[in-house]
Amino acid sequence: MKVLKFGGTSVGTPESIKEVAKIVSGIEGSKIVVLSAMSQTTNMLHKITDFIGASNFDEAIATVDVLIDRYKKVVAELFETENTRNQASAFIEERFDFIKSYAHEGSVPVIEGVEKNIVAQGEILSTNLFTMHMDEINVASSLLSAFDFMRIDAAGEPDSAFITESLGEIIKENPETDLYVTQGYICLNDVGDIDNLKRGGSDYSASLIGAAIQAEEIQIWTDIDGMHNNDPRYVDGTFSLKEISFDEAAELAYFGAKILHPQSVIPAKEKNVPVLLKDTFNPESAGTIICNCEVPSGVRAIAAKDGITVIKIKSYRMLMAYGFLNNIFEIFEKYRTSIDMITTSEVAVSLTIDDNTYLEEITKELEGFGSVEVETEQTIVCLAGDFSQKEKGASASIFNSMTNIPIRMISYGGSNYNVSLVINTENKIEALRALNEGVFEVSVS
Ligand code: ADP
Ligand code: ASP
Ligand code: MG
Numbered sequence: 001m002k003v004l005k006f007g008g009t010s011v012g013t014p015e016s017i018k019e020v021a022k023i024v025s026g027i028e029g030s031k032i033v034v035l036s037a038m039s040q041t042t043n044m045l046h047k048i049t050d051f052i053g054a055s056n057f058d059e060a061i062a063t064v065d066v067l068i069d070r071y072k073k074v075v076a077e078l079f080e081t082e083n084t085r086n087q088a089s090a091f092i093e094e095r096f097d098f099i100k101s102y103a104h105e106g107s108v109p110v111i112e113g114v115e116k117n118i119v120a121q122g123e124i125l126s127t128n129l130f131t132m133h134m135d136e137i138n139v140a141s142s143l144l145s146a147f148d149f150m151r152i153d154a155a156g157e158p159d160s161a162f163i164t165e166s167l168g169e170i171i172k173e174n175p176e177t178d179l180y181v182t183q184g185y186i187c188l189n190d191v192g193d194i195d196n197l198k199r200g201g202s203d204y205s206a207s208l209i210g211a212a213i214q215a216e217e218i219q220i221w222t223d224i225d226g227m228h229n230n231d232p233r234y235v236d237g238t239f240s241l242k243e244i245s246f247d248e249a250a251e252l253a254y255f256g257a258k259i260l261h262p263q264s265v266i267p268a269k270e271k272n273v274p275v276l277l278k279d280t281f282n283p284e285s286a287g288t289i290i291c292n293c294e295v296p297s298g299v300r301a302i303a304a305k306d307g308i309t310v311i312k313i314k315s316y317r318m319l320m321a322y323g324f325l326n327n328i329f330e331i332f333e334k335y336r337t338s339i340d341m342i343t344t345s346e347v348a349v350s351l352t353i354d355d356n357t358y359l360e361e362i363t364k365e366l367e368g369f370g371s372v373e374v375e376t377e378q379t380i381v382c383l384a385g386d387f388s389q390k391e392k393g394a395s396a397s398i399f400n401s402m403t404n405i406p407i408r409m410i411s412y413g414g415s416n417y418n419v420s421l422v423i424n425t426e427n428k429i430e431a432l433r434a435l436n437e438g439v440f441e442v443s444v445s
Pocket of ligand 2: 007008036037042043122184185198199200201202203
């Protein structure tokens with residue numbers, strides 16, 4: 001069985017939905033198709049919940065109306081028969097009525113579970129419209145609700161055992177079905193409320209499903225021909241990599257390569273399920289295969305993650321005194337805040353976090369151990385590749401490229417697959433471009 005995930009742009013218009021149907025029909029064997037919401041839908045649903053949260057009901061209704069207009073046009077253009085058009089119109093009306101039921105004075109308050117239910121409507125709409133289209137073109141498919149198998153635990157982590165068991169049962173009960181369609185991104189949490197896998201989470205859904213059913217392959221169909229060697233949003237002339245290892249892909253996804261959700265490589269890697277990145281709008285292009293494969297050494301790709309905060313603790317006593325680092329780490333553990341990067345010197349330790357929810361509390365407690373400096377608006381630039389001993393010259397090319405850009409922290413040697421630099425976010429684009437010029441000349445040869 002294969003898992004095929006299509007992102008927001010891939011299902012963003014009636015034409016692209018028809019294209020997706022063609023791609024799906026052209027792939028042999030049994031499949032689970034995972035769909036995102038149509039592009040911009042999740043953003044608008046978030047806007048709607050923000051307006052409702054601020055009791056700005058007029059704006060909330062106006063935004064719902066913009067969405068309704070868009071979906072009405074989709075229904076008019078996607079479906080051929082009066083019958084399906086009526087069925088689809090009734091469905092979207094029901095979904096938007098549900099959202100509107102929260103958008104007036106005196107309506108049920110939009111607590112977190114309700115907010116997530118509103119945001120979940122994007123994937124519910126896209127999957128229903130898609131299966132209605134499949135019906136119309138006479139391709140049998142079975143719509144699975146992600147709420148029946150996708151679950152996170154109390155810590156917000158996917159409950160892999162539950163996902164594997166539930167999906168296994170569903171598939172066993174339907175031996176004739178060879179095309180399932182389900183929602184990416186959305187799930188239930190440990191208390192049964194509607195939740196989600198965070199923005200861009202449909203990739204994560206696909207990977208979790210692929211790992212749960214031990215799929216033959218996970219295909220992530222998007223609007224670009226695979227993982228590029230640098231961020232195409234900021235750098236010209238980037239190119240698609242034919243093959244990358246799970247480790248490289250995991251580093252790049254975690255450190256900002258938007259093509260993949262930060263955690264999405266891990267389940268596939270754990271079960272050794274290859275992940276193929278493909279372009280919906282250019283299906284002939286090879287894309288990128290992520291696998292347990294041997295890759296050339298040197299820098300292979302660069303990504304950048306914004307929203308980083310650097311915390312520097314200067315010790316009152318000798319830094320490396322027994323237990324000092326442990327005391328510091330315990331504070332982060334207490335506030336469930338993970339550390340991305342760490343560097344030490346004789347008198348100070350600097351570390352980075354990407355979640356400032358408890359920054360004030362953490363800073364206060366750290367002050368018990370030394371003087372604390374906090375810098376926000378930092379960016380981690382991650383260079384992924386094989387930096388094992390045999391590679392020479394990679395680090396020289398990295399630092400030569402950065403001669404005009406101040407570097408705040410450097411991490412080298414934590415693994416063989418990553419060199420990371422912390423810089424001011426305002427220097428990010430310049431750094432990505434400079435590294436692109438300086439690094440790939442050396443490592444491509
Ligand atoms: P989808 O809606 O299909 O999930 P996303 O917008 O989340 O698509 O991801 C695809 C986008 O990721 C591309 O259009 C591209 O701009 C961006 N991107 C950022 N870094 C990379 C990279 N290294 N390689 C390819 N795409 C990247
Ligand atoms: N629709 C969700 C989002 O926009 C999930 C996804 O597209 O992967 O974040
Ligand atoms: Mg995405």
